[in-house]
Amino acid sequence: MDLNTIEKIQKVIWDSDNVVMVSGSEVFREGGLNGLRAEHIVYDIEQKYGFSGEEIVTSQIYSRQVAMFFEYYKDIILNKEKPDNTTVYDVVAKLEKEGKITNIVTKMVYDFYEDAGCEHIVKLYGSVEENRCPACGKIYNSKYIKQAKGTPKCSECGVILRPGFSLFGEQIDNKRLTHAVDAIEGADVLLVAGISLNSFGWQNMLRYYDKDKLVLINTEEKIGDERANYCLYGSISDIFAKLAKEAEKNKKEESAKKAKKSDSKKSK
Numbered sequence: 001m002d003l004n005t006i007e008k009i010q011k012v013i014w015d016s017d018n019v020v021m022v023s024g025s026e027v028f029r030e031g032g033l034n035g036l037r038a039e040h041i042v043y044d045i046e047q048k049y050g051f052s053g054e055e056i057v058t059s060q061i062y063s064r065q066v067a068m069f070f071e072y073y074k075d076i077i078l079n080k081e082k083p084d085n086t087t088v089y090d091v092v093a094k095l096e097k098e099g100k101i102t103n104i105v106t107k108m109v110y111d112f113y114e115d116a117g118c119e120h121i122v123k124l125y126g127s128v129e130e131n132r133c134p135a136c137g138k139i140y141n142s143k144y145i146k147q148a149k150g151t152p153k154c155s156e157c158g159v160i161l162r163p164g165f166s167l168f169g170e171q172i173d174n175k176r177l178t179h180a181v182d183a184i185e186g187a188d189v190l191l192v193a194g195i196s197l198n199s200f201g202w203q204n205m206l207r208y209y210d211k212d213k214l215v216l217i218n219t220e221e222k223i224g225d226e227r228a229n230y231c232l233y234g235s236i237s238d239i240f241a242k243l244a245k246e247a248e249k250n251k252k253e254e255s256a257k258k259a260k261k262s263d264s265k266k267s268k
Helices: 003-014 025-029 039-049 059-064 066-077 087-097 112-116 142-147 174-186 236-267
Strands: 019-023 101-106 121-123 189-193 214-218 230-233
Touching (some): 003 214, 003 230, 003 236, 019 087, 019 174, 066 142, 087 101, 087 112, 101 174, 121 174
Parallel strands (some): 019 189, 214 230
16 A cells, blocks of 8 residues: 555645545445445346346336345345445545535445435435335335345335335436536545446546546556546555544644644744
8 A cells, every 4th residue: 555645645635625525336345235236246146036236126127026126135235234344434424524525426325424424425326224115105224124024015005115226227316416416526626436437337427527636546456547646546444544544643743733833922
């Protein structure tokens, strides 16, 4: 891990009050979660279900093979109650509270940023915690889905629940999409974690950022990464932990400088 680059990135973030974070799939996968598509285990999924994750999470399967849909939902999407490592979420929450990060844009359907205390989150696909009864509108969380015997139904109406996330092929909510694009376009610093800049699902959105402080943190180098102004590769959680450590170091140095300046004024 390049400590010199970490120091540069930390300074870029620390000197800004408008950092927008784009959080990709590698962030939650480091914590052991699969996500909606679960591309990293596509062979196993096709062997078990006869379809890919992208084919299962569609209105066609939800409508016609609902038992398969919810089996996939329970076993693949909700494969872990909590991530193995929450460093990223905690560090991002701290940066938000300190006025550095203004928005977090993600297609992640888990609520780990919320659980860490983040408030300004644009969840493009929705959440596994907001499953809804299409009849009465009652909301059910992921625990209810996971523990349901067979197909999860509304306890009031007996109607099959609608998942809290958008299905593939459906349009993303226009309000969320506009919010995400506006945030990315207006960012001073764009902090991209856990995705390739050439990712099919993100490429069009990321092109709205045209400034010179694009920071990329990912597990490994990908084609197209040269567009970033700063790059770091390795464990995303470890990198964020290092950034947090550098931030604390800078805060102490700033506090020491202010105290020294204050003592100097008093002595005059």
